Amino acid sequence: MTLLYDAGVTDRGVDVSFEVAEGETVALLGPNGAGKSTVLSVIAGLLRPDRGEVVLDGRALTRRPSKGAAPEAQVPPHDRHVALLAQEALLFPHLDVRDNVAFGPRSRGLGREPSRGVADRWLAEVGARDLAARKPGELSGGQAQRVAVARALAAEPRLLLLDEPMAALDVAVTPALRQMLRRVLADQTVVLITHDALDALLLADRVLVLEGGRVVEEGPSAQVLAQPRSAFAAQLAGLNMLTGIWRDEMVVTEDGRTLAGQALDPVPTTGDAVVAVFRPHTVSIFLEPPGGSPRNVLAVSVTDVEPQAGHVRVRAGDLTADVTARAVAELDLAPGTPAYFAVKANEVSVYAT
Numbered sequence: 001m002t003l004l005y006d007a008g009v010t011d012r013g014v015d016v017s018f019e020v021a022e023g024e025t026v027a028l029l030g031p032n033g034a035g036k037s038t039v040l041s042v043i044a045g046l047l048r049p050d051r052g053e054v055v056l057d058g059r060a061l062t063r064r065p066s067k068g069a070a071p072e073a074q075v076p077p078h079d080r081h082v083a084l085l086a087q088e089a090l091l092f093p094h095l096d097v098r099d100n101v102a103f104g105p106r107s108r109g110l111g112r113e114p115s116r117g118v119a120d121r122w123l124a125e126v127g128a129r130d131l132a133a134r135k136p137g138e139l140s141g142g143q144a145q146r147v148a149v150a151r152a153l154a155a156e157p158r159l160l161l162l163d164e165p166m167a168a169l170d171v172a173v174t175p176a177l178r179q180m181l182r183r184v185l186a187d188q189t190v191v192l193i194t195h196d197a198l199d200a201l202l203l204a205d206r207v208l209v210l211e212g213g214r215v216v217e218e219g220p221s222a223q224v225l226a227q228p229r230s231a232f233a234a235q236l237a238g239l240n241m242l243t244g245i246w247r248d249e250m251v252v253t254e255d256g257r258t259l260a261g262q263a264l265d266p267v268p269t270t271g272d273a274v275v276a277v278f279r280p281h282t283v284s285i286f287l288e289p290p291g292g293s294p295r296n297v298l299a300v301s302v303t304d305v306e307p308q309a310g311h312v313r314v315r316a317g318d319l320t321a322d323v324t325a326r327a328v329a330e331l332d333l334a335p336g337t338p339a340y341f342a343v344k345a346n347e348v349s350v351y352a353t
């Protein structure tokens with residue numbers, strides 16, 4: 001086990017324990033104040049717990065005294081082999097992009113030119129090679145976050161901590177950034193905080209749901225989000241997930257429905273088992289099949305109409321749409337109403353299972 005976390009911070013009421021295996025990405029989900037940032041701060045060494053220990057690769061990063069236990073430890077943040085990536089990129093403003101990324105290797109004692117070589121490799125990896133000579137002030141938010149990812153990974157951390165890495169960004173750039181993270185995080189050991197079910201599903205192997213400073217649910221991402229047991233996961237999830245086979249650049253489900261979508265890395269090949277996933281609020285509902293723009297159209301029968309905060313959740317078998325109360329009234333939707341759920345192909349992510 002790479003990371004063993006078993007610690008409590010009394011005045012925040014946060015006490016959890018979990019493990020992260022080598023190469024695994026674990027997402028921490030939970031409502032505001034659940035304790036996600038507290039856990040990340042303890043791992044990063046920014047906060048000292050009152051109880052317990054954090055062990056990375058067998059080395060105690062933090063250990064509080066307890067009867068009969070090993071001696072106390074508190075390794076300083078810079079010596080933990082842990083990199084923390086926050087919502088804001090926090091690059092050094094006076095260094096260009098290449099030297100920002102070369103900072104980690106330089107600090108490890110590598111010479112200037114080899115460090116820049118390492119930086120260029122990581123910049124290429126995150127799709128930011130052409131930004132090498134720019135100053136951070138000349139980057140968009142999405143570009144800066146790519147560079148921040150390269151900088152964190154160039155330092156070769158044993159553990160990467162991501163605190164809502166896409167929360168501060170324009171929604172237009174998040175799909176490309178998510179795709180990049182999915183690629184570069186594949187072989188890293190990662191703890192990721194997110195409020196987004198899609199990020200948890202596409203980036204994490206496993207999720208831990210925290211509520212009130214405790215772990216209330218834990219399991220493989222797809223399982224927790226498809227069959228949530230905690231109230232929070234249920235509210236968050238509601239993601240549409242259709243399993244099928246990849247054929248002619250389309251997902252074909254067992255019952256013959258077809259969906260076009262954006263295939264994520266590693267791109268599936270014909271015959272692969274795949275999952276198509278899309279958010280309920282990207283679904284529009286029609287009473288007649290809509291024409292015009294290229295959309296996936298699924299014939300359904302409404303099974304449930306459930307008012308929620310700010311919208312109405314309309315279920316139709318295994319599919320969910322979040323629409324306005326006005327739309328529900330105009331379409332006169334009720335259990336049993338035959339309808340069409342439409343979703344644009346660029347809202348559908350497809351990945352191989």
Ligand SMILES: Nc1ncnc2c1ncn2[C@@H]1O[C@H](COP(=O)(O)OP(=O)(O)OP(=O)(O)O)[C@@H](O)[C@H]1O
Pocket residue numbers: 011012013014030031032033034035036037038039
């Ligand atoms: N700097 C602080 N000083 C004292 N208490 C804090 C501090 N930051 C957070 N808390 C408290 O600790 C508890 C856990 O908060 P934490 O920030 O870890 O939750 P979170 O899950 O990260 O929430 P969010 O999603 O809002 O970031 C909450 O009760 C919160 O009020």
